[in-house]
Amino acid sequence: EVQLLESGGGLVQPGGSLRVSCAASGFTFSSYAMSWVRQAPGKGLEWVSGITGSGGATYYADSVKGRFTISRDNSKNTVFLQMNSLRAEDTAVYYCAKFPGSRGVVLVRDYFDYWGLGILVTVSS
Amino acid sequence: QSVLTQPPSVSGAPGQRVTISCTGSSSNIGAGFDVHWYQQLPGTAPKLLIYGNTNRPSGVPDRLSGSKSGTSASLAITGLQAEDEAHYYCQSYDSSLSAWVFGGGTKLTVI
Secondary structure (H helix, E strand, C coil): CCEEEEECCEEECCCCCEEEEEEEECCCHHHCCEEEEEECCCCCEEEEEEECCCCCCEEECCCCCCCEEEEEECCCCEEEEEECCCCHHHCEEEEEEECCCCCCCCCCCCCCCEECCCEEEEECC | CCCEECCCEEEECCCCCEEEEEECCCCCHHHCCCCEEEEECCCCCCEEEEECCCECCCCCCCCEEEEEECCEEEEEECCCCHHHCEEEEEEEEECCCCEEEEECCEEEEEC
16 A cells, blocks of 8 residues: 655744655655645645656756755655745745656656655744 | 646535546646546545546446546546545646646535
């Protein structure tokens, strides 16, 4: 059974940094690309970032480019999102999500077949 | 303002059929990119309902179906049940943004 469990959320001041993690189980982690999707309170879903199975390629939404960094440790079945220069508008529940293809690549026709429970990140003074 | 446009809300009585529309543009749905649908029950994570425009993952009932035409897509739910009350989101890829994009979400109320 695929399981994704986020951790590391919390309250951070504007301009601060935070790293959230997602521990995966139930599938061959290194064979699958992963992603982060966020949801601001009472709002819709917003794709944030993606990474291939090998970690060799990364993708970012314009809203976070240059501030957020996605990475992964395939030996620990974990994907990370390092968030710097945080703003109030980054306040959201951050979901870890899995891409479906088993070749570890990211395709434009892709979707998110499994999601974690989400972790709340609050940016406020 | 979401790249994909959905109605904020739809409603229907138990047993009825409802549809949720998702309207895009020439840089996403109209460019031929697939549309996918998710259900989000209150306080929970999104769940994949439809992928590749019309395909249901294992475990999703055939009361739910997806379609796509031109720059739009639709999710249809027949035999509406109380447990269908949730938010529904469409998703595709946008070539102008180089990003996976979502609709703003539709709240389905079973009255």
